[in-house]
Amino acid sequence: MSENRGRRRGEGDENAAVTLSNGFRAVVEADRHQPGAFTLVVDGTPQSHVALDDPTYLSFEYVRRIGHAIDLVAAEGQPITAVHLGGGAFTLPRYIASTRPGSRQQVVELESDLVDFVRENLPLPREAQIRIRHGDAREVLAKLPLGLKGTVDFLVVDVFSGARTPAHVTSMEFYTIAAGLMAGAGILAANVADGAGLAFARSQAATLSAVFAHVALVVDPQVLKSRRFGNVVMFASDAELPFDRLPRLVASDPTPAKVVEGAELKAFIASAPVVTDQTAIPSPPPARSIFQVKPGSAS
Template sequence: MARAGSRRSGGPPQARIRFEVDERGGVTVHLDGHPQSYVDLADPELLAFEYVQHLAACLDVLEPGAPQRLAVTHVGGAALTLPRYVEQTRPRSPQIVLEPDADLTAAVRERLPLPRGHRIRVRPQAGRAGLAELADGSADAVVLDAFAAGRVPADLTTQEALAQCARILHPTGVWLANLPDEPGRRYVARVAAAAQHAGLSRQLYVATLDVHKGRRFGNTVLVASAAPLPLAALQRALARSPFPTGVADEAQSARHRLGARPATDADPAGSPAPPDPGRWRAR
């Protein structure tokens, strides 16, 4: 989805933002030549990108403190695909979106308006600054889905950034991160090690089977928490995915990150550049 590391300027908004309508009436939002989000206003549960389906499945199996509602903080917004999904499936859930690109938010709200009665609050803030202002224990989930030029901003995946996320999560809350990586997933391992050192040591990896098997560059959703994770429920939810998907359990995830150097502010880990910029995440 959208970038949330730092504010971007330069160039008229219409040159940076493009809305592509498909034959179903759904809209892909492109930013600076990169596909960022897909939205179908008539069906907010239609999720075109496989990693968004994985993020949604992880949220579906959470049991929040308040019945049927989830308090979700999103780092990265773009067209607000996942917040719309949460609003559709768990109406009136309080959601905060940290999205520094005010031009993008304004264009999305004009072209793809949010539903009436929603509780989605978009703050024009960079991720780290926005996280620092949130209250302790205020979120059931924190979702990182932020990109700048097709890459995850490195300052959002360090041990220090994850300590902020751990602080604002309630004791059974989860951190979800969409992490693109090359076969071998060395970048994912460094982020997972950072999460472990930040206190989020219970971890699962969710990805399509070809990514799990190291056959191609692709997205892994890292699920991390201080509390046990609902592996069986998540596996059942993902079994319905149109994309063949697997879950690396806590033991497998721990083996993968073993020996990895945690990403820190002093030694950050940058996500690898996509092999085909502008098209690799399009569907």
């Protein structure tokens, strides 16, 4: 962990902080409205929200949408094999460990000092079978044990450097590597952030559709209409997605969303190009005012 670090929680300050090796500052901010809950903020951008006393509580809109898919990927309570690209504060690994005890999970995170910081300030449940691997998401994904090939039930792609997704985890080649790990009915969930026009999101949908047989999006209607920057959660599988209940679930969330699939998905993609390693670019940067929070403002 970097030596340039702030006071820990419980040492006269509710917020713990550390400067990471990449120069970003990470802060764990106490949620003023929910005792026992915290927000991980990296480079001014909220990355994760964790309720230590109730890991089934998912605060962020896009995380809740992925949580719904986790609930539907297998029978209730059944253990699964999951891989998470991007660690953050381990919100979804905690969720799976709580709702599907006995699940095998692998988390890939580039920033080792961020992992140390989170584990020190927001400890993982001792009974959770969560293995953490350090390194670049794509490089580690390609080197995961052969025993995982064809066994992954749920794979989360939520890789950000600051507020942007790196280009090399957005291409057809990258998703093809991911597809090689998936079980027959396994689901890949990708968190895509985009703004006006949704050109990046459309190309990501086109790319996933070029690799997987079935693709669906979950998105806030206002984001879909390009009225604001936001998250588009994309799901892909070689089997038909078990999402009969998903439209009702996401429509009843605090921030309602809709499922886009079939003909509507084709219209959304339109003529968007498939992304390759040669054409890949990072996701567009949001205005700093969209996600940036001030210390003590976690909610």
